[in-house]
Amino acid sequence: MKVKKYTASSMPEAMKLVRGELGSDAVILNSRVVQTGGFMGFFKKNSIEVIAAIDPDTDISAKPAPMDSLPKFSRPATMGDGPKKDPPALQMKPITETPQNADKNLLKEISQLKELLKGSGKIEGVTLPGPVSMKIQYLSDQEIDQEIIGELTAVLLEKWYIGGAAANGDEINEWSAASIEQRLSPLNFGGVSFKKKFVNVIGPTGVGKTTTLAKIAADCVLKHQKKVAFITTDTYRIAAIEQLKTYAKILDVPIEVCYNMDDFKMATDKFSDFDLVFIDTAGRNFRNQKYVNDLKDVIDFGKDMETYLVLALTAKQKDMEEIRKQFSLIHIDKFIFTKLDETSVNGAMLNMAIKFSTGIAYLTNGQDVPDDLIEANPMLVANTILGVSTYE
Structure with missing residues (x-):
């Protein structure tokens, strides 16, 4: 036979x-x-x-x-x-596999794939559908961490194989944006909360802290009609003091220069009846713990204070991470990312937010005060990374 x-x-x-x-x-x-x-x-x-x-x-x-x-x-x-x-x-043996069971098996396999991708961010030898592969390559070019890319890959594959196999680039972009937004949604986003009196910006040299502080203060004065004042502890650069004094004069708000903790306490007492007091700090090499300790010698971080860590998107992510770790003893409420207009690679802000479970207050995209200041939210960040946001 x-x-x-x-x-x-x-x-x-x-x-x-x-x-x-x-x-x-x-x-x-x-x-x-x-x-x-x-x-x-x-x-x-x-x-x-x-x-x-x-x-x-x-x-x-x-x-x-x-x-x-x-x-x-x-x-x-x-x-x-x-x-x-x-x-x-x-x-024949009876065929027990029903369409419903097949759908359940597919969902189970997608779930298993998600778990596998979370571990390494990729699976060697896997050929992704063309449109999905193109989007994943774009996210990789944005220097998004592999673990996050793995999660996004699993989401895109799930949507692709369950009814979306004819999706175009715009639809895949929407899937990607929605996934990033969902990933960021548990974090605290948005600008000044007006729940605390003192707003403090810290960060390394050259990231644009003073200009960013002036933008935020101008927004609070012009848009929210708040009574504000400035304190600067940046006594290392005369130009920085003069720059903030210029902004204070334009906004018609007072300013105090503080060299030590006693000066800081006197200044805060002087501004006790103000709605908001904005504190500028010196830009130093904060990879050196000494400079972080110097900040604590001048500023009372126990005050009713919101603290923003300002980082430039043109910097290396490894340096951003090292700076953030140096400030581990200081509570950081949110990040501010500057120089959005000077780079086309923005994945670091997603990586930093997720890695340190810290939301984003603002993005800045130019030097104009107060115009080049964008209040952040998860969808804005997602669209910025995906290259679909425009800023006027």
Whole structure:
């Protein structure tokens, strides 16, 4: 007896293969649902596997029976020496895989893929659908951490394989933005809360702290009609003091220069009846813990204070992380990211927010006071990273 195995997308297709090669006298010994295709064990499709047999003495050159008729069998169902019995028209195991079960299996495999991607951010040898692959490459070019890319990849694959396989670039962008927004939504975003009196900005040299502070103060004066004052502890650079005095004069608000903790306490007492007091600090190499300690010697961080860490998007993420860790003993309420207009790679702000569970207060995209200041929210950050935001 000649025995062969066939795999097809459906039972009629499998029968067509059997009859085409073995003829209408073939015996179906077994049939079952199997999974084929996919990649790395995921997203397989259900197929029918049929095992058929034919007596080698049978003339298989005869014309196959019509597809709508059942085959007639001349061979027994067994190969032993017992009495011959005509087999039933079709010997099959019942197909228990329903469309609902298939959907459940697909969702289970996607869930497993998500967990796998979370570990390394990628799976070697996996070929992603073209549009998804292009988006993942873009996110990689934005220097987003691999673990986050892994999570985004799993989300995009899930949407792609469950009804979205014809999606265009705009739809994939929307999926990506929604996923990033959801990832950031638990964090505290937005500008000055007006719940605390003191607003303090800290950060390394060259990130634009003084200009950013002036933008925030101007926004509070012009848009919210708040009574504000300035304190500067940046006594290392005369130019910085003069710069803030210029902004104070334009806004018609007072300013005090503090060299030590006693000066700081006197200044805060002087401004006790003001709505908001904005504190500027010296830009130093805060990778050196000494300079962080110097800040604590001048500023009373126990005050009713919101503290923003200002970082430039043109900096290396590794340096940003080191600076943030140096400020571990100071409570950082939110990040401010500057120089948005000077780079096209913005993934670091997503990485930093997630890594340190810290929201974002503002983005700045130029030197104009108070115009080039953007209050941040998760969707704005997502669209900025994806390159779909425009700023006037």
